[in-house]
Amino acid sequence: MGKTALLAEVTRVARVAGIAAFTGRPHPADGDLAFGAIVDALDGPLSATRSGRLEGLTAVHLDVLAAVFPSLAAGAGAPPEATAPHRTGHAVRVLLEVLASSRPIALVLDDLHHADAGTVDVVSRLMATPPRAPVLLAFAHRPRQASPRLRAAADTAREVTRLRLQPLAESDALTLVDEDLPAEWRRDLYRASEGNPGYLGALTDLLHGGPPGIDEADIAPVPPWFASLVTTEVARLSATGRLVVAACSVLGDPLTVPLVAAVAELDEQDAYPAIDEIASHDLIRLVAGTGRFEFRHSLVRRAVYHDVSPGWRLGAHARVARLLTGRTSGVAGSAVEGAVERAPHVTRIATSRDLGAVALLAAAADDIETACPRRAAQWRRAALDMLPGDLASDLPGDLPGDLLGDDDERAGGRVGLLLALGRACASAGQPEQASDALAEALRLLPPGVHGLRAAVVAERAHLLHDLGRSGEARVLVGAELAHTRHEADRAALSYEQAWLETVSGDPATACDDAARAGRMADRLDLRLLDCAARGTLAVAAVLSGTPSAGRLDELPRAAAVLGALTDDELAMRPDAPLWIGWAVLLLERPHDAIQHLDRAVTVSRSAGRWAVECHALVARVMALCAGDRLTAAQESADEAAQAAWRSGSATLRSYAQAARCLVAARMGDLDTLRRRLAASGPPVVRGWPGALAAEMVAEARLAAGDPDGCRSLLEIAGEERAAGPAAGVRRCGLLARAALDAGRPDVAGRWAAAAEALAARFEAPAPAAVALLTRAQVLAAADATAGAKAASDAAAALDAAGLTWDAARARSVGEALRRCGPPGDRPGAAPLTERERQIAGLVSEGLKNREIADRLYVTQKTVEMHLSRIFAKLGVSNRVGVARALYATSVKPG
Template identity: 25%
Template sequence: MGQRASNGVLGATSGTASSGVLIGRSSELGRLAALLRAASEGLAGVALVGGDAGIGKTRLVTELAEQARRDGFAVLVGQCAELGDALPYLPLADALRGAPAELRTEIDARPVLGRLLPGGTDPGTESASGLTQQRLFGSMLGFLAVRPMLLVLEDLHWADRSTRDLLVFLSRMLQTERVLLVGTYRTDDLHRRHPLRRVLAELRLLPSVTSVELTPLDQAEMADYLAALGGTDARVMDEVAERAEGNPFYGAELLEAVTEGSSMTDDLAGLLLSRAEVLSDEAQRVLRGAAVAGRRVDHDLLQEASGLPDLAFDEAMREIVSRGLLRPDGEYGYAFRHALLQEAVYTDLLPGERIRLHSEFARLLTARQGAAAELAYHYLAGHDLAEGLSASVEAGRRAERLGAPAEAHRHFEQALSLWDRVPDAEQRAGTDRVRLTLRTAAVAADMGDNHRAIAQLRSLTPSAEIYERLAYYLYDSDDVEGAVAAARAAVDAAPPDSPDLARALATLSRTLAWPPRPAEVKVLAERALGVARATGTSDAEKGAILVLALCAEYEGDVEEAEKLLDSVVLRDSGDLAMDLRALFHHARTRYERGFMASAAETAERGVRLAERTGLSWSTYGTDLRFLWLLVHYSSGEWTRAAEMAAGFGARVGRVAEAVLSSFALFVEVASGAPQVEQRLAWLRPFWSDPLVAYMSRGLAAEHALWQGDPELALEHATAVLDTIYPADLGVIRISAVALWALADLGRTEGADELLARARGAVRAGMGTEGHGWMARAEAEWHRANGRFDVQAWRRVVEIFDPAFVYETARARWRLAEALLASGDRAAALEEWRLAVETADSLGAKPLAKALAELGQRARFVTAQQSLLTSREQEVLALVAEGLPNREIGERLFIAQKTVSVHVSNILGKLGVSSRTHAAALARKRGLL
């Protein structure tokens, strides 16, 4: 028989006639094709294709891949292997290795991806495997966005933890990219505690994820399939179809067994082995060696393991390939036609035979300097504990450098479990047990398991270094009290003027920095800085400088804070996490003082650094993107802010995404964007998180106020205040919004308490923004008490102007009201005009509507003094004639899209919802 297809529901193989038709899967293929079409239009999707082994998953996605190529998609296919949990990112490396040639430059531009390929540069050491993983994830997301792409990851039931984490990350973060991600997995392999079960349950909750479950073919479909394979005897085909129970792979094997004169069996493994048993002794030896190697194996490696000379090996391989058991794979290797065949042959090996073959592969791979993870797998399966320990430690180091902390942790823990059973463990590991445990704890923290890291450190005899790391992990686990105690113990245990003392002092100052204790923290950070500089401990030096900058800012010495931040920002330290953190705080202090150009420049620098290094989705990468948006929003560059907000997807599934999505609400609420309600609906389940509540629920309060529902706004604002630390500057803004709601309700109850809360959060180092919101809280307090205080609102305008453009316009709106109440109509008109001009230029529809209502009440809107620009008056006149946008554009020689923008502005300014209402109001008020 000839070589066969890798799986399937396509009838057939090169050795039999092929119909070339996909049988019995038109519905499933249609669903996947629809996702592919949606992806081509900018709606990214994820498909999870599940089914029993041999049911046709690979055949289905192969058909989809062919269609994707016809549609102009780049197609990348990667496959997990049974020892994949030891090899980080195996399917990703497989997919990148097979990427089309035109994508090589895109891969080369992302070195962290290039490391996964053969010949990829070894990064040496990294600051943290968790940070490297964030870089890899961000780089992969950016890579997928370069053109329409189909990424297929097969056999996810064998995926390593880091690949599963990547799958979750991409499934959550892919939004508008022209990408379809397809993962296949065996349902019959997912036992109750299988790690993929939790991942699948999590992913199925996402709106972007579609589950496709392949069920057995029915009797008629199975008959068509067998006929496509070349079956002609109706009686035989009926019996095959009955025994195969709708499984195409089993059916094909049964049919071939009958065709070759063998008897049928209800045991698939036995049937597969019967195909192997007819091989010559040499061919069986080669096949058994291939099964131990795994799903794929290199030609030369397999020959050496078999011990056969060239001619004998070639004959054995020709025999194996001709029977469709192995197939050529790539330029220099072979692969089993189906994973079930490899599993059957491997399971049939005798224990001693299996140990001997694993040992042989370990020896050969060692000579070839093979992958450490693969070496560890073969050594341990071959019961060579000493070499297994060495290989496990090296595999952990390599996984760490690749950004796979879960796999690094697995290998390091394996080595620690062998330690007492290997006499020269320290020599073989190249490190002592304490240092290996510290490293194991570090990768546990990198993979997000601080509790495991803490437990591992507590298993060691305490020292300054161990106490310091313990404090660090306790602080990140929100055990501030425990962190402070451990950090103090680290300081007490550290030798004088040592790197350990520098790090202990820096960590202690960090643990005490919040809630604010500036006096104690400053002394500690200054001492840490001195020891760090004296001992050349650069990480402790940077950490101490950042803490000192925050202390200076808190005490009101902003110039000193910026000077300290400059000393970190103006030079690349090589520590990406520290550099991004410094850039963020530098940009933040500039923004809060109203220096928008400088803030934008620094924020952009940080964003670009994060993009280049694949850290756009890291904590500070995300914070920098938000800050950059906030600078554009506050300074009145709303077109750019809206473009950035569009990248913060509304579809969220966990807190990190909810925080990111919340950022978009600033410009969306202020512009009256129609998607606000949808975004808030997605964010509502995450309001238990303080930051999400502050961002999204605080802006939900403003949205409710613009919608005329101050009662709901007050509910939102009060709930947010209950979650914020009293000294947080955010208290001032939310208190001001709550006072706005009280004033609109005409209530005084609670106003004094809200003002007191705002005043309680004021601190010396507060910037322009904070002072502006405090002034607004005072002004809203007066309004809640029935007073339109001109001086209070003028102070708000003076503080916000000119840096905070939108806030200045909102303050002018209230100042105009206060001036009208005081009888100064001319001054009120001037403030109103300035506010209208800003609202119009920004596209701030809710504010424009409020100003229109004020203008109508005050009779500012007349034929001569209109809200509308001259062009808008021309458009309104033609709207009143009943002309559509196309004809208006032709009359005025402007684009139809421009007409649409003018009409939208007119409706907003007049406070109406339809063209008919606008025309009627225009006639009533003489605006025509």
Template identity: 30%
Template sequence: MPLVSPSATMVGRDIELGLLERAFDRAGGGEPASVLVGGEAGIGKTRLLAEFAQRLDERATVLTGWCLDYGSMPVPYGPLPAIVRGALEALEDPSAEAAGPGRAALRLLLPELGEGPIDRSAIAPEGLGEAIADVFEAAARRHPLVVVVEDLHWADPATLSILSFLLRALARERVMFVLTCRTDEVGRGGAVRTFLVGAERARLLDRIGLERLDAAAVRILAEALRGGVDDAAFARMLERSEGVPFFVEELSCNADGPIPDTLREVLLARFDGLGDDAKKVVRLASASDGSVSHDLLATLAGLPDERLDEALREAMVASILAVRDDDAYGFRHALLREAVHDDLLPGERGRLHRAYAEALEARPAGECSRASELAFHWHQAHDPRRALTAAVQAMTQARTAYAFSSAARFGELALELWDQVPDAAELVGVPRIALLMRLGSILRNAGDTERALSVVDLALAEADEHTELGLRVRLLRDKAQYLQNAGRSGAIEYAQKSLALMDDDFDDQRLRASVLVLLAGRLMISARFDESEAAASDAIRIGESIGSDSVISIAANTIAVCQVERGDLDSAYAWFRRSWEHATDNSAKLKYRVNYSDALCLLGRNHEAIRVAEEGVAHARALGLERTSGSILTQNLVEPLQQLGAIDRAEELLAGDLAVRTHRIFRVYTTASRIKALAWRGRLDEAVSLRDEWRARVDAAAEVETQVWYARLKTALDIEMNAGRDDAAAELLEGLLDAPGDLFAHFARLLGESGWTVAALRAAGQHARAAALADRLVAAWDALPGGLRHPHWDPVLRALLHPTADALRAALPHADDTDAPVLHAVLVRLELAKAVLAERGDRAEAVEALAAASAIAERVGHARLARDVADFTAASGLAQGHSRGDGAELTERERQVLDLISEGRSNREIADQLFISIKTVSVHVSAILRKLGVASRTEAAARLRAGV
């Protein structure tokens, strides 16, 4: 039979190829353009990508990696080493300098990047994803990048986590991800299905589904494969293949022989045509889900070099084996491997896996996947003793590499094998309870909190008075942590049980301090401030006795937050100063900046909050933690920016943060800020949709963190007010006054922003309800600790609640303070215009106030307030007053800005077009409005079009 490559021609995929090419063009322009190519086994996914890569020619760097099938125990990060290595080669950067601060993390994938043991303690869990993202970004700056991940249905959870991160982190870079997957083999509830649902819902992936070929396409393919086909052979091929390209290829090679009725029979009939040596080699290779090196095959086969070469050549000519990019041998299609492996007798299969395991054990230690492969092969060889040893080692390796989901799988296997090995504890050097404790921690970090709770409960049930005391303490502490992470009650109680076990003679004071710090934090979050401060004070005393600055700093930080919520600001600031004095390590410094920036924003010190948060973001970035610890600091930066009206920058920061993966509790806060931004812009449908999508998660978080309760209420107020549902907003405030909660600072913040609702009720003619609500709000405000009644908020709130022209004029300088919320400047001017008209009919002052209010609302892009100002201006008959400008001529730059305004450009777009800052654009816009005597950008554009 003449040798014809089964991949000589691709047919019937022009549409799909066009979709890939258009996606690549979008990616080249910095648009999100990643693709999932899905379909049943043999449908032609890999062949399509080969054609796509060929079409790209020199326009892109194509990097490919394969997910490997290790049954229930996939190897962590299976496809990533080959891909990252290829990116470094494309950069001509063998030392991986492009990885920046995260360079050391790449050694988890590429040990050759350094000498000696890897210092895993210095690598943060998120550092690996950051490092890969940095390398890809650098490569994409040189050349558009196409990253191909084959066989996603076999992806391990660690790989899925990294891919989820990269899809978000690189969505705007010149990087296109192409993932192939047997979507019909992805089961419900599995990690791959969860990944795909999340990615497609977030619009990170476009799906290209490959369907079976029609009769015309099958004929073209069959003729290309065979060099011609008669009608009888074609009819049989079409019937048996059902249009699956792989089946057509398989059948075309065996067209003159008996054709099996099933795919397995077709594959085995092809396998049966091999000689004995080739069969032996193929059977050997079938025990490995991935590629097999020549050396390993030679060891297992025991054939002379020439016979081994001939056997491999025969298997390759038959298109059963192929040489992969790593110069190792793999099956041309996974179904071939499965068919051969499944055809082995049980005894043959067990002996083959044992041979693999023994060959791997004879290799030098230190190979990244060695323990995981050994665990798989010894388990398949029914050797529980060796499988247990390897599983524990694989669990440890995966945990230290932060591949927690994979570590959990091996830990579960170890637990399954434990009872089959009589001396398991002595064999692995770990008591069963200690293994359970480790597994619980791994499951928690893998996100399986409920399973972590089940494991720690099992460990606690097995613990007795003979169990080492420190282990029992840690188990109770761990259960407290897991309950907290699961959003369930009981965390405080279990932390207290953990403390109760440690009597005065307990000598592990660091452990005692860790439990106290945990308890203090949980009590603080639950607004039990007296108890929180007592626990934190105990932790400080221990920290001082053992010389732990970190314990002192974090505990002092907790006390400071308690004092803020009590309204004792002098004490709070003193505790924050002490926290910073003892913040000698990175963890304490980041915790300080998180809590202090949040407190400053809460208390209205917005510019200071921005400075501290920016320092924290920079610190997190330097540590490679920008997308994790940096996420909550980004939120603490966004909130004061929104208060000050820097909405463009806030949205830019949110877009970057929301594009990457972070902790769920952090996402609760950034999602609230995103909802606020959408409502601010008037995009209410999107705001409500996002609120509804996150409602369950926010409700659960509110049960764990009291401040989330206030954030949830604030989000509801943002939506109702910006939607014009003032009655609903008033009901929310009335409910708050009935049950203000225990966080005085958060309560004060909501009261300080309540003037808008009362003003909106008055504007709607609900004067009685507005007056009653205003009286209640003033009473609640007056009852607050003095430190929480911010000196710039107090006169503004009182003026908005009980407006008079004099009170509003007096409030105006406070509303214009550099730290004041920008919306106060709009509201005070709008209410002043109403008051001067009502009290004295002063149209000139009203016109001036409305013009300024309109300009500010327009500048910050606040849809409802801009509309309210315009509506009142029109209703009061003051619109004509705006036609009087100051008579000054527009400068050349102002005319350029006005031209762009008339095109509907935003301030951001104008800044980009003219290469100036957004702030400078805002100054020019305000000057244009003043000189033209108009109230809005729309009017300015109309004046330009009218030739004025």
């Protein structure tokens, strides 16, 4: 609990107990307004107090108080020209005693480290001589920033209970952070906040505000509310103090007085008193055991930095750069270290044609790219801005010499920087900037550069797709393919065209592209590309409804080839195991799919390919859910959300959220499910993966008791192609269940018939089994015997297909129907335990989980556990379904 929250709780408890609570705090905007916090707390109540209540005050007291409180000034005698501090403190103490004569009161003052001298004197006297009445005094301050007078009063007071706020524990702090963030990001946020809730709030606001722009990555602005607090602190410094703290903010930690003095253009002896002043306000702190200082927190430094006038700031950067250059010149082994130290200043002051600065920034970016890709991107962009086209050849480029013709060698340095910039932006979760950098590189790369152009086109196509610009990506790949004659490039681009058509275009067209890419890759012995093409061909064949046209024959061989490769080899193309895994999953072999998807997750994570990792994890969630391995599915869904965060793609975040909703629905965790649905918003339905996401959320909405929401999402998803032979059948099944929950058995029957007709088109056993399960659920209310047999047959077929979750649902439906028999034959018989019958009956009466828990003297979690079992046993997905099932099978609540 933070300081402000603690005082708010004191106030709340006081008022609940019938104690009048007066609260106040200094208003920094009012400058040194005398007695500011005291006036803020008491002047309002005094203006509303009847004069009779103040009869205990003498005329002298009233005169002294009238000089403090505006509400008492009217009608009072002329206040003395100079009131001794002890007289004011005494008068306030008497005032509190008078106010507490009829009921206890609490005086709560916050932020006393900002208080004026008058307020500090009154508070100190109240602590030394407390009111002789039922008065609770609660004061809060930052000890490091408090005045010596206030600290001494607190240290010497006899009747003071001191509550020293400790940093938040990590477990408590992480409850304030978005759980979708990658786990290491959440831990980093906690460490960066040092357990301070204010810092944690500012850091979280920055994160949700989006990544900083390329030009401000090394010292991004802070939230306005935080900047205002720090600006107020700086305003209390002297003019020299403000100058020196500005120099400190430009220089950055660690701070040495001689260097700070040089940046501030002060004599060193004049800088020491200013440093003392700044440290007394706790803006900077001495590093123990050294002669160096550092800012109280990096956020404080950033707030100070962005409040400095820009012209002076640029001059200060230039002075720092010169000082650091002189310090590292001629020192062996200091080149890279010096580059990293100087880069933040060079980015802001270097001018065009400064090739030394370009080389320095490139070296610094190389050194930090893994740890700080966002900052590396900033420095690479700055280097590009300094490198005009006519000077590009003067800087050695990152490209191998044989990739460029004699006439195109000038572009080498710029292209190398652009490619590195694109890589850094992609790693930093800035796909838009990464795409722009690669587009500029392609403009400069000559057509004859084999291998590299195709690779850049492929990378940009992936970025465009993740940004929701799949049409643009297809045009890009198609145009490059039309102008390429190099066979290896044509094979790679044909593959790119195939997967783009598969996920967002025409799967039938994708089959031809993938087959062509596979043949060329096989002829050129490009094994990884061949495997990826075969996997894409299999997925496209399934999606286009032509899985038996000889297009799956090579899938086992491709899977075997991938299995023989090391993770390092697969890292060159982690999408190869992803496509093999998707193909096997869509063929309704979830157990076999998991091993391929696991490889895809491992290699894409090590290569920093966040989009591939996210797709693989979402597919893994589906496979694990099909196998009823829900705990593992929940872990994969959380990891998918984290990978989506890293990618910076809103589309991928939508897919990951859909997976989390599905898992919560399957686990029967209704509270988590509703929270996920509320937080995720409508899924991004774009192409086949978007249709899958919509279907996952549709099932989740049905489980949450929203059949209309389920139906509307499925209608949107229906505009995209069905994902696999069983996908259309599943969609019909969901629509049938939604109709049943909405009280429309006739509509449910039509959807069951549609599922059966669709399943008959496929040779695979899984679609027929899913359709049979749908029919069993529809039969439940009308023909229990036939429904039980259908459910039993469906369970056997689903077990054989490895669809364990569906098989369990089928068995639950069959068991319920067999025990109940035809409606009305066996009233009172039910497949529910006595406790489950109780809970089902209370649900049918409309009671909520908390109300049921209170009625039965159990926990809410226990009710949720029983309710999930009831759903499974009755073959329903929500509370309305429970009530209808009880009615349809004549089950009487126990």
